[in-house]
Amino acid sequence: MKKDLNHHSIKQLLDLSTTRIKPSTLNKLQAARMRALEHQRIARSAPVLSWLGHSGTHGSGAHHWSRRLNWALVVLFVACLFSGAAYWQSSIAEHDTSEEDIAILTDDLPLHVYVDPDR
Amino acid sequence: MRGLITRGVSKLASHHELSAFLTEIERRAYKQAMFAIRDEHVALDIVQDAMLKLAEKYGDKPAAELPLLFQRILQNTIRDHYRRQKVRSMWTTLMSSLIPQHDESDFDPLDTLQDKDNNSQAARPDDALGQAQTLALIEDELKKLPARQREAFLLRYWEDLDTAETAAAMGCSEGSVKTHCSRATHTLAAALKKKGVHIS
Numbered sequence: 001m002k003k004d005l006n007h008h009s010i011k012q013l014l015d016l017s018t019t020r021i022k023p024s025t026l027n028k029l030q031a032a033r034m035r036a037l038e039h040q041r042i043a044r045s046a047p048v049l050s051w052l053g054h055s056g057t058h059g060s061g062a063h064h065w066s067r068r069l070n071w072a073l074v075v076l077f078v079a080c081l082f083s084g085a086a087y088w089q090s091s092i093a094e095h096d097t098s099e100e101d102i103a104i105l106t107d108d109l110p111l112h113v114y115v116d117p118d119r
Numbered sequence: 120m121r122g123l124i125t126r127g128v129s130k131l132a133s134h135h136e137l138s139a140f141l142t143e144i145e146r147r148a149y150k151q152a153m154f155a156i157r158d159e160h161v162a163l164d165i166v167q168d169a170m171l172k173l174a175e176k177y178g179d180k181p182a183a184e185l186p187l188l189f190q191r192i193l194q195n196t197i198r199d200h201y202r203r204q205k206v207r208s209m210w211t212t213l214m215s216s217l218i219p220q221h222d223e224s225d226f227d228p229l230d231t232l233q234d235k236d237n238n239s240q241a242a243r244p245d246d247a248l249g250q251a252q253t254l255a256l257i258e259d260e261l262k263k264l265p266a267r268q269r270e271a272f273l274l275r276y277w278e279d280l281d282t283a284e285t286a287a288a289m290g291c292s293e294g295s296v297k298t299h300c301s302r303a304t305h306t307l308a309a310a311l312k313k314k315g316v317h318i319s
Contacts (some may be wrong), residue, residue: 040178
């Protein structure tokens with residue numbers, strides 16, 4: 001029996017102990033491993049506009065910030081879209097109003113303005 | 120740390136990498152669970168649960184993060200088992216005090232963990248090889264260590280985690296890890312010394 005041990009030799013002995021596990025147990029461990037691998041979580045596909053914030057492979061912290069940047073960009077894009085639509089609507093209304101005003105001032109109102117369409 | 124563990128690499132684990140990692144770790148994980156639980160079937164269940172949780176929840180993490188995540192999951196799963204046993208034992212005691220007593224005494228699984236005269240350990244190999252004898256001694260003494268000391272000792276000196284990583288896996292401070300490791304080493308050294316084996 002070995003009389004003098006240190007942490008390294010204890011580790012070697014413990015490693016040796018793993019080679020003496022029963023074959024039936026090893027089979028069960030293998031089955032467990034296969035079951036686990038069937039359930040492996042796969043990284044989700046990149047969110048919209050992710051290419052804008054993407055700068056290679058990140059660690060978890062950088063990846064986290066990249067995802068936040070992507071979401072910020074998406075929110076910004078949607079906000080721009082809405083404000084653009086609102087501006088376009090208001091400019092059309094303003095344009096219609098101003099055309100009528102000019103027509104009134106110049107006595108150039110078309111005939112259909114005087115006709116009541118309900119009659 | 121061993122094998123796959125390469126510090127600073129943050130590439131996400133592929134199916135192959137996770138498979139290689141689990142293949143590498145499964146035997147040691149089983150032995151760790153056996154030291155703690157001393158029941159082959161429960162130990163297998165615990166390792167299976169830990170593998171499944173790792174794959175399901177962290178299967179898309181970088182390969183370098185897997186060892187620490189797995190150890191944390193494994194230790195938590197072992198602790199959860201202890202807690203469930205404790206609760207079950209508490210209910211059993213409560214129920215047995217409410218219903219008429221039987222002659223046969225209730226079996227409390229936790230007793231096996233605290234019983235100094237525990238006879239549930241595997242028989243020493245008859246081949247009497249020096250290595251096998253020493254290994255059997257170490258395994259016996261490891262089983263007798265308090266759970267947290269054994270956990271710290273195995274993570275530090277078998278899994279090769281450093282103090283900070285061990286602390287992260289155990290969910291405690293680095294100071295606690297040092298204390299647990301020191302106490303475990305002293306207890307093991309004292310126990311083995313009685314049997315003629317010295318730890319330097």
